[in-house]
Amino acid sequence: MKMNIAEYKGVFVFAQQVDNKLSGIALELIGKGKDLAKDLNTEVTAVLVGHEVKDLADELAAYGADRVILVDDPELKEYRTEPYAHALSSVIEKYKPEIFLVGATAIGRDLGPRVSARIHTGLTADCTQLDIGDFPMNPIPGKEQLHNQLLMTRPAFGGNTIATIACPEFRPQMATVRPGVMQKAPKVEGAKAVVEEFNPGFTPDDKYVEILEVVKSVVDTVDIMDAKILVSGGRGVGNPENFKLLDDLAEVLGATVSCSRAVVDAGWKPKDLQVGQTGKTVRPNVYFAIGISGAIQHLAGMEESDLIVAINKDETAPIFDVADYGIVGDLNKIVPALTEKLKAELANKN
Amino acid sequence: MKIVVCIKQVPDTKGGVKFNPDGTLDRGAMLTIMNPDDKAGLEAALRLKDEYGAEVTVITMGLPKAEEVLREAMAMGADKGILVTDRVLGGADTWATSQTLAGAIRNLEYDLIITGRQAIDGDTAQVGPQISEHLGIPVISYAQKIQIEGDSVIVERQFDDRYHVLKAKMPCLITALAELNEPRYMTPGGIFDAYKADITVWGRANLVDVEDSNLGLKGSPTQIAKASDKVRKGAGEKVTLDPTEAVDYIIDKLKVKHVI
Amino acid sequence: MDFMLTKQHEMARTLFREFAEKEVKPLAQEVDETEVFPRGTVEKMAKAGFLGIPVPKEYGGQGCDILTYAMCVEELSKVCGTTGVIVSAHTSLCCDPILTYGTEEQKQKYLPDLASGRKIGAFGLTEPGAGTDAQGQQTKAVLEGDEWVLNGSKIFITNGKEADVYVIFAVTGMIEKRGRMSKEITAFIVEKGTPGFTFGTKEKKMGIRGSSTYELIFTDCRIPKENILGQQGKGFGIAMHTLDGGRIGIASQALGLAEGALERTVEYVKERKQFGRSIGQFQNTQFQLADMATKVEAAQLLVYKAAIAKNTQKVYSVEAAKAKLYAAEVAMEVTTKAVQLHGGYGYTREYDVERMMRDAKITEIYEGTSEVQRMVISGALLK
Numbered sequence: 001m002k003m004n005i006a007e008y009k010g011v012f013v014f015a016q017q018v019d020n021k022l023s024g025i026a027l028e029l030i031g032k033g034k035d036l037a038k039d040l041n042t043e044v045t046a047v048l049v050g051h052e053v054k055d056l057a058d059e060l061a062a063y064g065a066d067r068v069i070l071v072d073d074p075e076l077k078e079y080r081t082e083p084y085a086h087a088l089s090s091v092i093e094k095y096k097p098e099i100f101l102v103g104a105t106a107i108g109r110d111l112g113p114r115v116s117a118r119i120h121t122g123l124t125a126d127c128t129q130l131d132i133g134d135f136p137m138n139p140i141p142g143k144e145q146l147h148n149q150l151l152m153t154r155p156a157f158g159g160n161t162i163a164t165i166a167c168p169e170f171r172p173q174m175a176t177v178r179p180g181v182m183q184k185a186p187k188v189e190g191a192k193a194v195v196e197e198f199n200p201g202f203t204p205d206d207k208y209v210e211i212l213e214v215v216k217s218v219v220d221t222v223d224i225m226d227a228k229i230l231v232s233g234g235r236g237v238g239n240p241e242n243f244k245l246l247d248d249l250a251e252v253l254g255a256t257v258s259c260s261r262a263v264v265d266a267g268w269k270p271k272d273l274q275v276g277q278t279g280k281t282v283r284p285n286v287y288f289a290i291g292i293s294g295a296i297q298h299l300a301g302m303e304e305s306d307l308i309v310a311i312n313k314d315e316t317a318p319i320f321d322v323a324d325y326g327i328v329g330d331l332n333k334i335v336p337a338l339t340e341k342l343k344a345e346l347a348n349k350n
Numbered sequence: 351m352k353i354v355v356c357i358k359q360v361p362d363t364k365g366g367v368k369f370n371p372d373g374t375l376d377r378g379a380m381l382t383i384m385n386p387d388d389k390a391g392l393e394a395a396l397r398l399k400d401e402y403g404a405e406v407t408v409i410t411m412g413l414p415k416a417e418e419v420l421r422e423a424m425a426m427g428a429d430k431g432i433l434v435t436d437r438v439l440g441g442a443d444t445w446a447t448s449q450t451l452a453g454a455i456r457n458l459e460y461d462l463i464i465t466g467r468q469a470i471d472g473d474t475a476q477v478g479p480q481i482s483e484h485l486g487i488p489v490i491s492y493a494q495k496i497q498i499e500g501d502s503v504i505v506e507r508q509f510d511d512r513y514h515v516l517k518a519k520m521p522c523l524i525t526a527l528a529e530l531n532e533p534r535y536m537t538p539g540g541i542f543d544a545y546k547a548d549i550t551v552w553g554r555a556n557l558v559d560v561e562d563s564n565l566g567l568k569g570s571p572t573q574i575a576k577a578s579d580k581v582r583k584g585a586g587e588k589v590t591l592d593p594t595e596a597v598d599y600i601i602d603k604l605k606v607k608h609v610i
Numbered sequence: 611m612d613f614m615l616t617k618q619h620e621m622a623r624t625l626f627r628e629f630a631e632k633e634v635k636p637l638a639q640e641v642d643e644t645e646v647f648p649r650g651t652v653e654k655m656a657k658a659g660f661l662g663i664p665v666p667k668e669y670g671g672q673g674c675d676i677l678t679y680a681m682c683v684e685e686l687s688k689v690c691g692t693t694g695v696i697v698s699a700h701t702s703l704c705c706d707p708i709l710t711y712g713t714e715e716q717k718q719k720y721l722p723d724l725a726s727g728r729k730i731g732a733f734g735l736t737e738p739g740a741g742t743d744a745q746g747q748q749t750k751a752v753l754e755g756d757e758w759v760l761n762g763s764k765i766f767i768t769n770g771k772e773a774d775v776y777v778i779f780a781v782t783g784m785i786e787k788r789g790r791m792s793k794e795i796t797a798f799i800v801e802k803g804t805p806g807f808t809f810g811t812k813e814k815k816m817g818i819r820g821s822s823t824y825e826l827i828f829t830d831c832r833i834p835k836e837n838i839l840g841q842q843g844k845g846f847g848i849a850m851h852t853l854d855g856g857r858i859g860i861a862s863q864a865l866g867l868a869e870g871a872l873e874r875t876v877e878y879v880k881e882r883k884q885f886g887r888s889i890g891q892f893q894n895t896q897f898q899l900a901d902m903a904t905k906v907e908a909a910q911l912l913v914y915k916a917a918i919a920k921n922t923q924k925v926y927s928v929e930a931a932k933a934k935l936y937a938a939e940v941a942m943e944v945t946t947k948a949v950q951l952h953g954g955y956g957y958t959r960e961y962d963v964e965r966m967m968r969d970a971k972i973t974e975i976y977e978g979t980s981e982v983q984r985m986v987i988s989g990a991l992l993k
Contacts, residue, residue: 122572123445
C-alpha cells in the first residue's frame with residue numbers, strides 16, 4: 001500500500017499543552033519546524049489539542065507557527081491516549097502533512113506510536129537532530145535517490161550508537177524530539193495566529209480510559225533543564241539526609257541540585273530531578289557529578305555539559321571517562337570543604 | 351486471569367556494539383540480558399499471579415538465542431514461554447515488530463498484555479502502544495502501579511509532573527516502567543524446571559492477520575540511512591588528592607573556566 | 611568427561627552472581643566492621659531459595675544438585691566470606707544430616723522451615739577440649755523417661771545465636787570396642803528456646819566477623835526422646851559424614867574468597883601506576899598473577915569434582931578433603947598475595963583484600979583443619 005507521497009505537504013507540530021499551558025517542547029519544535037519548512041519551501045503548522053485552549057494560539061504564532069489547527073473538545077480536557085490519537089490521526093488524514101513532529105515526553109512517547117500505527121507510517125523516537133536531505137545519503141547505483149527527505153538522527157543502545165533514519169515510502173514522516181534539544185525561535189511580540197478549527201467528532205468507546213484522579217507532583221524547585229550549574233548526586237551520597245552537602249554547595253554557586261536514577265529509585269529525590277536516558281537531558285555550563293558512578297544511561301543525559309567535574313571514591317567509576325576534571329576521593333570530606341572555600345572566595349570578591 | 355508479557359533479550363549496553371554491513375545491529379555478537387522495563391512488567395504479572403491466580407505467558411520475538419530470556423522468565427515463575435523466530439522477521443523496525451507480536455498474540459487468550467516501556471537497545475518506547483493499536487485495545491503507558499478491580503485495571507500512569515489514576519476495561523495493554531517494582535530473583539530450582547519445560551516456537555506461518563509486506567526489514571517504514579559508534583567525549587584529567595588539595599584543584603579549574 | 615557447565619548451571623551462576631553483586635557486596639564492609647549478622651540479607655536469600663538448594667522439593671527445597679549449591683556459596687564468598695559461611699553451615703551442617711539421617715517425621719517437621727529460611731540451622735560438635743580430637747566430647751545426654759537430658763557446652767558454633775535448629779552431639783554412654791572402653795556418641799536435634807539451652811560468649815574473630823560464632827550451653831536441657839537423630843551410638847559417624855559435605859561448602863567458600871581477591875587484584879594492577887606505568891606491566895606482577903590464576907582454577911576443579919562426587923558416589927570423603935585442603939591453602943596464599951600486590955592500600959580497609967585475607971584464614975581451620983584433611987587423604991592412600 002503505497003501512499004501518494006506527493007500529496008503530502010507541510011511541517012506539522014503537536015503543540016503539547018498541559019493545564020492550558022504550552023509545554024516548552026512545543027515551542028522548540030516550532031522553532032525547528034520553521035527551519036525544516038524553509039528547506040522544503042513550505043509552512044509550519046501547530047496542532048493544538050485540548051479543551052478551551054484557543055487562547056494559546058497566539059503564543060504559538062509568536063514563536064513561529066504560520067498556522068494553528070485547533071482541535072477543541074470536552075473529551076480532550078486531560079490527556080488520554082485514545083481521544084488524542086483520534087484527534088491527531090484525523091488531522092493527518094485531512095491535512096496530509098509530510099512531516100509531523102511530537103515532543104518525546106511522557107505524553108508524546110505514548111501518543112506518537114499510537115498515531116503512527118493507526119496511520120501506518122514510520123516514527124523515529126528521541127531525535128537529537130533533524131535535517132532535510134537525500135536518501136540514500138550517498139547515491140547507490142540502481143537505487144533511486146530521493147530528495148527532500150526528513151533525516152532523523154538519534155542515539156540508540158543506551159547512547160552507544162548514533163543512527164540516522166529516513167522514512168522514504170510512508171507519510172507523514174514522524175519524529176519525537178526530547179525537550180531541551182532544539183531551540184525556540186525568537187519571540188515575535190504581538191503576533192496573531194491564523195487559526196483553523198477542526199473537530200473530527202469524539203465518541204467514547206472501550207478504548208477511552210477513565211481518569212479517576214489526577215495527582216500532581218509538588219514541585220517548587222527550578223527545572224533542572226534550565227539550570228546553568230547542576231550539582232548532581234548519585235547513590236554514593238549515601239542517604240537522603242546527606243544531600244544537604246550538595247544543597248549547601250549548590251546554594252553557594254547559585255546552582256540547582258539534580259540526581260541520578262539510583263537516587264530516584266531509592267526514593268530519596270523526585271523524578272523531575274533525574275538526569276539520564278529515562279530522566280532529563282541537561283546541558284548546563286557546569287555539571288558536578290558527586291557520588292555518581294556514570295552508567296551509560298546517566299552519561300547520555302549529561303555528557304553534553306560544557307564542563308564536567310566528578311567526585312567519586314571509586315577510581316574505576318565510568319564517570320571519569322567523560323569528566324573534564326575527575327577527583328578520586330571522599331565526597332563527604334571534599335564537598336563541605338569546597339563549599340567553605342567557595343564562600344570565602346566569593347566573599348573576598350565582593 | 352490470563353496475562354501475556356512481551357519481553358525482549360537485549361545487549362547489555364555496558365559493552366560495545368557491532369553492526370552488519372546493511373546498517374542493522376549485529377545482535378548475535380553480544381552479552382545479553384532481559385530488558386529491565388520488561389522484567390518489571392513480568393514482575394508485575396507475577397505479583398498479579400500471586401495475588402489473583404493468573405496464568406502468565408511470556409512471548410519474545412528474536413533470534414533462537416532469545417529462548418534464554420524465556421527460560422529466565424519461567425525460572426522467575428512464568429507458566430509458558432513462546433519464541434517467535436523466523437528469518438523473514440529480521441531487521442524489523444517498531445512497526446514490523448509490533449505487527450509480528452500482534453500477529454502472534456492473536457493466537458492467545460488474554461485479559462492483560464504487559465510490555466516494558468522501552469528497550470535499552472532501541473530506546474523507542476513504541477512497540478507496546480503500537481501492539482495495542484493493531485489489536486484494537488486500550489493502552490496505558492508508563493505504569494507505576496497496577497491493580498485489578500473486577501474486569502478492569504486501575505493503573506497509576508506517570509507523566510513528567512503528575513500521575514493519572516486510570517481505569518480501563520480488560521483486555522488492555524499496559525507498558526511498565528522499571529521503577530514499577532523490584533523484580534524477584536529466579537530461584538535455583540526454578541532454573542532447572544524452566545529448562546525441563548517446553549518452549550513453543552512459532553514462525554511466520556503462525557502469525558494471524560499479518561501481511562508479508564508488514565514483516566521484517568522490507569516491512570519497515572523507517573530505514574537506517576547511517577549508523578555508527580558515538581564518539582564519546584574523551585576523558586579529561588583524573589587526580590587522587592587529599593580533601594584540601596582537591597578543593598584547591600577544583601576552585602582553580604573553576605576560575606580557569608570562568609565559572610567563578 | 612565434560613568440563614563445560616550446562617546452560618542451567620551457567621544461569622544459576624548468573625543468578626548467584628547478580629544477587630551477590632547487588633545485595634551482598636554493598637554491605638560486606640559494614641558487616642565486617644560492625645560484626646552484625648546480616649539478617650536482612652539472609653531474608654532475601656531465603657526468598658530467592660538459597661537456603662535449601664540441595665533439599666528435595668518434597669521438603670520445600672529447590673531440589674538442585676550439590677554443584678549448584680557449591681556455586682552459590684562460591685559466588686557469595688567472592689564478595690563476602692561471612693555470607694558464604696552462613697549458607698554453608700546452615701545447608702551442609704544442619705539441613706544435610708537431617709535429610710540423610712532423620713526420620714520421616716523429623717524431615718517433615720524441620721526441613722520445610724529450614725529450606726525456606728524461616729529457620730536457620732547450626733551444628734554443634736566442637737568443645738573446649740574437643741577440636742580435632744572430636745572424640746574428646748564431654749557433653750552428656752542421659753535418657754530419663756521420655757526425655758534426653760543434655761549437660762555440657764559447645765564452642766565456636768557458626769550461626770550460633772542466630773540459628774533456630776541445632777544438630778548437637780553428646781556422649782550417651784561408654785561401649786567396649788576392640789577390648790577398650792570408648793565413648794558412645796549420639797546426635798540430637800535441639801531447638802532454640804528449649805529450657806536449659808542458653809548462649810555463652812560471642813567470639814571476637816579475626817575474620818568472617820559478621821558470622822555469629824557462639825558458645826552453646828546446656829544445663830539440664832530436656833529434649834523429647836524423638837529428637838535423637840539417627841541411631842544411638844552412631845553419632846560420630848553422622849558427624850564425620852556430615853563434615854564431608856560441610857568441607858565441600860567450606861572449600862567453595864575458600865574458592866570464592868580466592869577468586870574475589872584475584873579479580874580485585876587484576877583490576878587494581880591495571881589502574882595503579884608507579885614508575886610511569888601500570889604495575890600490571892611489570893613481569894613480577896604478571897608472573898604472580900599467572901600462578902594465582904592457575905591455582906584458583908585448580909582449586910575450582912577440585913571443588914566441583916567433590917560436589918559432583920557427593921551426588922554420584924556413596925563415599926566422597928577423599929574428594930571433599932582434597933578440595934578443602936587445596937582451596938583453603940590457595941585462598942590463604944592468593945588473598946595474602948592480593949594484599950601485597952595492592953601495596954599500602956591493600957592493608958587499609960578502603961580495599962576489600964585485607965578483609966578477604968582475614969576471612970580466608972579460618973578456611974584452613976574449621977570443619978577439619980588442613981592437618982585433618984591430610985590425615986583423611988593419606989589414610990585412604992595407605993590403607
